[in-house]
Amino acid sequence: MNKYYPNLWSPVRIGNLTVKNRIEAAPVGMSDLTPEGYLTPLNIAAYEVKARGGAGIVTLGESSVHTKTGKAHGRMIPLDDQEILPYLIQCTDAIHRHGAYANIELLHPGRRSNPLYYDGTTWGPSDGAGVAGQPVKAMPKELIEEVVSAFGDAAEMAKLGGCDMVMVHMGHGWLVHQFMSPLNNQRTDEFGGSLENRCRLAMMIIDDIKKKCGENFPIDLRISGSELTEGGFDLEDMKQFAKWVDGKVALINVSDGTFHVPSTNTTMVPSMFLPHGCNVYLAEAVRKVVTKTKVSALGGISDPDMMEEIIAQGRADMVTVGRALIADPDLPVKARDGRAADITPCQRCIVCMSGSFVPYVKYATRAAKCTVNPQIGKELEVFNPPVSGGRKKVLIAGGGPAGMEAAVRACDRGHQVILCEKTDSLGGAIKYAKYVSFKQDLDKYMHVMEQRVLNRKEITLLLNTTVTPEMAEELKPDVLVMAIGAKAFIPPIPGIDGKNVVPAVGMHENHAAIGNRVVVIGGGLIGCEEALELAKNGHEVTVLEMREDVAIDSAYLHREALLLELEKQKEHVKLFCNMSCSEIRENGVTAVAKNGEERFFAADTVLVAAGMRPLTEETEKFRYCAPDFQVIGDCYRPARVLEAAKMGYNVAMHL
Secondary structure (H helix, E strand, O other): OOOOOOOOOOEEEOOOOOEOOOOEEEOOOOOOOOOOOOOOOOHHHHHHHHHHOOOOOOOEEEEOHHHHHHOOOOOOEEOOOOHHHHHHHHHHHHHOOOOOEEEEEEOOOOOHHOOOOOOEEEOOOOOEOOOOEEEEEEHHHHHHHHHHHHHHHHHHHHHHOOOOOEEOOEOOOOOOHHHHOOOOOOOOOOOOHHHHHHHHHHHHHHHHHHHHHOOOOOEEEEEOOOOEEEEEOOHHHHHHHHHHHHHOOOEEEEEEEEEEEOOHHHHOOOOOOOOOOOOHHHHHHHHOOOOOEEOOOOOOOOOOOHHHHHHHOOOOEEEEOOOHHOOOOHHHHHHHOOOOHOOOOOOOOOHEEEOOOOOOOOOOOOOOOOOOOOOOOOOHHHHHOOOOOOEOOOOOOOHHHHHHHHHHHHOOOOOEEEEEEEOOOOHHHHHHHOOHHHHHHHHHHHHHHHHHHOOOOOEEEEOOOOOHHHHHHHHHHEEEOOOOOOOOOOOOOOOOOOEEEHHHHHHHHHHOOOOOEEEEEEHHHHHHHHHHHHHHOEEEEEEEEEOOOOOOOHHHHHHHHHHHHHHHOOOOEEEEEOEEEEEEEEEEEEEEEEEOOOEEEEOOOEEEEEOEEEEEHHHHHHOOOOOEEEEEEHHHHOOOHHHHHHHHHHOOOOO
């Protein structure tokens, strides 16, 4: 029995498999598959990293079962193409060598087919409109039977490719979900009307997989426990469905929502504005009505203490973890070994998914990203790190995210590191996260990074120390890394130097001085997040943005979640776009609309969130103070923690 997490790290039977712990790595799709959807060495390494990190089951994401009748995006694993087999075998072998079981997600997009990648007829349960606006035709019975067979064939292919089980995606607005949902299914035949009829496709798929792969080949279902939408199916419907499949499938993953209703995206993939484990109640309800099938909870679960509690209380048999294993693939083994304090916490910023969230984003970046894990997209370096150029003395100026990441990685690669921070503590700009209710995971991340620095005795940490050219001359570093951050941009507005004006970066240090009525100049990400926090704390807030929309500099899914939260606070937050501030007075702000109309907004306090500017002049003083001079983080270009951490990682890994 594990002494730290006895329930989380206890084995569990999933069908005929004995899984070593209660953690399943969720089916996170890889963005850099080949155009045909074939796995690359980088994809395989990414899945292997999760297996090495201790997940009991590792699930490959988004495979297509019937490409000729639907394709959601350009790079889905084609399980209807036997050429996938050598790549799949390589991947499952990599997963197996770390004692994990290999799983793969099977789906058909139905009306979620994307015309950018698929030019055939878009099929669904009924006539209507597709997610991308194209016409949808109702599937005839013969085609339904063909698709059912395609699911069974895909499972057979997966088994041949070394998969130990398959996950059939019956939620989130994919084809099987569409048949289940009264929002999409208006059929009058045996596949429409009653819940039993709407679930008939699901039952047929399960039966075909069992027929082709055998009774002992485990089937994992992913369902939406509720559509969370008026007129859609609800939890009671899914509890009944669970009773019908009890004993027919080995595991049920219970999520929620549907891609068809964008407002549910941020509960389906819980945002930072929602409580951790906000969807567990759905899994708990399903588990109460089944006796043979195991149930897994998912959705923003990242803390092993919470995972342990869910299992111990019998709310679920397993937890399915997605973004938390992107943030830290070693989460399971760190929990097992009593190193939970070193787990890099997921920020639930959803940047990892936003760039490829077709068809809602204009351009799919196809780039793997994580705010707090700069090794995402570089998993091959886990197994084959770049060759070091020999031990070097590295002087780092600035103890924010970029500086801390650079220090830790450089130390781990054997370099002598001196980290200097001008204040009395590490963290940089993210030190203010502790004051923001929905940024507590960022505060945790800061403390994790701080502790990593402190735990490395080889790092010389100098607090209350400003690096000077004279200091650099004395220390004679081989590498000088500038990570001194940025400063707030103060626009040249008359009255900007008034006593009632506070820069957004210093808001939390001067919170007592913030009056009840606040005008925020700048409706970017920072301005909108600060406005939301002020409104939650009882302030009346007006946001003035000169562009046509707010928060356009944020990741798609985070922006969606942020706008939903601002809508909840609409009585206390007013958003005005196409507004340029012309004057700040003691009692408010005068602004001019795009049409030339002048308006006055009363305010006790004016919060300036007009962006940041790099400390270029200060940085350039050091350019010739070391043979190797590097500029990273906000003093290179003010951006997000993601970019800062990535730059810190990159500079350290290539010394």
